Amino acid sequence: MASGVFESGKVVVEINILKPERFLNILWNENINVINVKRIDVATIQITIDYNYYEDVVQIVKRLNGKIKIVGSKGILFLVGKLKSKFFLTIGGGIFVILLLYFSTFVWSIEITTKQNVSPYEIRQQLYSLGIKPGISKKNINYKDIEKKLENMNSDILWLRARVEGSTLKITIDEKVNPPEVKEEKYGNLVAKMDGEVRRVYAFSGRSTVHTGEYVHAGDVIIEGINGKEEEPYEVVPDGVVMANTFYEKSMVAKVDGTELKRSGEKDSDIYLILFGKKIYIKKAIKDFKDYDKIEESGKLITKINYYEKIEFPIKLTREEIIDNSVKALEESLYNNLTREATIVDRIITTKDDSAENILINVVFIVEQNIVNNEPIDY
Incomplete structure (x- = not known):
């Protein structure tokens, strides 16, 4: 049994038992001090006992096939327990705050704000070369030194500001704005940049030398830098669009079995x-x-x-499904290399068995696109 300060601990228990009076008689015979008895119903009573008698009471209840539960507690014993749990909670909270304050003395991210000419990735790499990266202590960051070195490393920087906000190093950059390039008007002729079959011609300035259905080769003149009548021609800066069917060939090997x-x-x-x-x-x-x-x-x-x-x-697709998927994959790879106005208008597909498990798929894509080289050439 407990002694000293722990004897001051008391518990209020609720007992459900068939004969409460018999149970109380047993407690008195066992010299277990019952401080207060309260009847809840015919088979349920609530009593207050010293904590050091609790285990004895539990054993008696079990002998009588009853049930017991604690519904309250008071005294120094339980006060100490509560203070102990709060103490460890306070210690844990204190350690968390200390760690939080410690980690707040470091920079954990770098935020870079630029405009058009300077790449944030380029600035980030230059900062890394200066030893400025996530995890660096704030006391090791010299703002003026960073600003001066970045300006010397990058000629496109007009002005920059480096500051730490929270755990983030923020770099704000103003870029040098170069005057726009004045495009010099150039006389001459526009030529085809690739082979193709002409579908449509739009001559905005100058005159076309090709017609719909005509096949042209790379380097052929397709828009002349001349306007006016045959008797009185005059030079102009040529401009226009010639849409033509062009041809691209792609192939791949696909598995059809295994x-x-x-x-x-x-x-x-x-x-x-x-x-x-x-x-x-x-x-x-x-x-x-x-x-x-x-x-x-x-x-x-x-x-x-x-x-x-x-x-x-195991490959479950049919031969036709595999060919169709392969053509789509080749088409996607082709679109990555085409300009926006280009459109695939037809496909010529041929297949050949490469082995027992593989098939060779060859596709000729017919692509309608502008074949004009916009840089005039003198002849």
Whole structure:
């Protein structure tokens, strides 16, 4: 049994038992001091006892097939317990505040504001070369020194300001504005920049030398820098558009049988932050994928690298579906190299078995686009 200060602890318990009177008689026979008895209903009573008798009361209740629960407590014992839990909570909160104040003395992100001519990526790399990167202590940052060195490193900077706000180093840059280039009007003729079959001609200045349906080669004159009658011609700056069908050939090998690597749906990740140039992992990838796609997501403070497992799947598509998907993939790769006004108007598709599992797909794309080289050439 407890003694001293712990004897001052008292608990209020609620007891559900078939014969409460018998239970109370047992308590008195066992010399267990009951301070207060309150009847809740026929089979339920509420009593107050010293805490050091609590275990004895529990055993008696169990012998009589009853139920007991604590509904209240008072005394120094429980006050000390509450203060103890609050003490550790206060200590934990104090440690958190100290760590927060400590980490607030470092710069964890760099924000760069520019306009048109200066790339934020270029400025970020120049800052890294000066030793200014996330994780640096604020006391190691000399604003004037950074501003002067960046101005010397980049001739496009007119003025810049470096300041720390919170845990972010903010770089604001005003750029030098060069006077617009005056395009010198040049006389001459416009020529074709590639082979093509003429579909439409728009001569805004000068006169066309080609007609719809005519096939022209790269370097042929298609708009002359001349206006006026045959007897009285005069030179002008040529300008116009000649839309023509041009031809691009692309090919690829596709599997039509066997297996192919595809994502299984399984994924794992590395999550870490960089402090003082070292990686501190919050989560480490534990799955060992034989084949995978690796995709990095970089944030201001935390970096996440995702690993997507790839396994062999049997090819279930038909030959026609595989050819159709391959043509679409070739078309997308072609569009990446075309100008905005260019349009694919037709496709000539040929296929050839490359092996028992592979097929060679060759596509000639017919693309309608402007074939005028806008830089006049003298003849």
